[in-house]
Amino acid sequence: MQSTAERVVVEQRPEPRAELAPALLAMRGISKTYGEHKVLDSVDLDLALGEKVAVIGPSGSGKTTILRLAIGLVKPDTGTILIDGNYLWHEPSPDGLRPAGERHARKVRRTLGIVFQQFNLFPHMTALQNVREPLLHVLRLPRDEADARAINLLSDVGLKDHLNKRPAQLSGGQQQRVAIARSLAQKPKIMLFDEVTSALDPELVGEVLRVVRELAHASDMSMLVVTHEISFAADIADRVLMFDNGRILEEGPPRQVLRNPVNPRTRQFLRAILER
Amino acid sequence: MTGFHWDWQFAWSIVPDLLAGLRLTILATLFGSIVSFALGLVWTLVRLARIRRVTPVVEFFVQFVRGTPLLVQLYFLFYIFPEWGVSLSAFATGVLGLGVFYSAYATEIYRAGIENLPAGQWEAALTLGLPLRRVWLGIVLPQSIRTILPMLGNQVIGMFKESSLLSTITVMELLAQGNNIGSINFRYVEPLTMVGAFYFVISYTAARLIRSSETSHAVYG
Secondary structure (H helix, E strand, O other), rough: OHHHHHHHHHHHHHOOHHHHOEEEEEEEEEEEEOOOOEEEEEEEEEEEEOOEEEEOOOOOHHHHHHHHHHHHOOOOEEEEEOOOOOOOOEEEOOEEEOOOHHHHHHHHHHHEEEEOOOOOOOOOOHHHHHHHHHHHHHOOOOOHHHHHHHHHHHHHOHHHOOOOOHHHHHHHHHHHHHHHHHHHOOOOEEEEEEOOOOOOHHHHHHHHHHHHHHHHHHHHOEEEEOOOOOHHHHHHHOOOEEEEOEEEEEEHHHHHHHHOOOHHHHHHHHHHOOOO | OOOOOOHHHHHOOHHHHHHHHHHHHHHHHHHHHHHHHHHHHHHHHHHHHHHOOOOHHHHHHHHHOOOOHHHHHHHHHHHHHHHHHOOOHHHHHHHHOOOHHHHHHHHHHHHHHOOOOHHHHHHHHHHOOOOOOHHHHHHHHHHHHHHHHHHHHHHHHHHHHHHHHHHHHHOOOHHHHHHHHHHOOOOHHHHHHHHHHHHHHHHHHHHHHHHHHHHHHHOOO
16 A cells, blocks of 8 residues: 555655655665776665565666665665664664674675575575575574475465475476575565566566565565566556666656656656567 | 517516505505695685685695696605604605695685586575575585586596606605516516506596596586
């Protein structure tokens, strides 16, 4: 459900949303440069509790980088990332914030789960072992409890019959569903999806989107979803962000950004994608 | 001059001495390999940990060992260490020399095995929050072992052949035995031919074994 306050903000821009609803994820003034290339240029991004945000934009626009920054795989050059009340790369100190290291980030990033474009399953483990891995070694559950939960998670993504198969024995769509189950294992408050269907054969896209869609509709997790699937984005998202050249070019509810974009660049991008 | 003549009876009579030499060759290779695997692992860990002042020294040491001949290193250990009060048996010196020399190559093998792992594996492990110990033992090691083991196997074969250099520091291994038999009997054809045959049969067989195990483990499944 969307609040009316959100709609008002959306229509008027560029008032920051954070002052209206407490953000579960708040990224402020994020810049990132690789060599000469400025991938992100002072981006602000908020994700409210339970909110589903879709991120679209041409490749190289910085949309994947913003996900990698959110989960701490990449460190920003400038800016702060606040996750559920804790700063990812900073610790509070008497006079404001002081930088914190990898050990601190490790704790904070447990609030998030991420699903990668290339699945990144552990190839030497079965589906069950992949999902069980964080349950055994992060949550330190007893073996039988971890197994029971892993089996439940895999059943939820329709893979009850493939528990003991290695990734190489599964189709791309099945592998990606194992990856989704694995990243859900620790019950993250925020789920990040990085073009999770881009590496799949066209006929396998549907089964993965269906799982993500069910998740979006049924759970109160916050989700940040980078995707090229426009109708999927329209279906799941409360809000859509259009990235271009390291900035958020346009944002608003899906029916505005996706059906009736204001910015000519957004219009051009959507046309190119839909004509694919 | 007698020209080329092969004496089967003489050939059979020297087999026990050659086997005694082969035994030492194999033992030197075995112990040398263990030393090289262990030291190579130490070098790799120090290089990965990037310890100030220690890592650069190890980097230099590894480059130095790779950049000088094994024979020179063996002479150094054999003739100069005793002057510093470190006296080891010839065999122990040989094992140490082989171990140190090949550790400089083993560390490259370990590193290649680790770097071969796709970045996505590290990213998955990191974002799941797996503890570092588990990442190494549960994710990195089981996967990189598949690239590391065949390369280490090939290194052992190399060491098996190069251990013939130990003959120059009085270790009575296979080549030294052959030389010895030749000089006592004034006949080199049989002993040296047989020495070569021993080296070839063993290293060729081992290489084939490694090759076949490599292909049968090529794919996960």
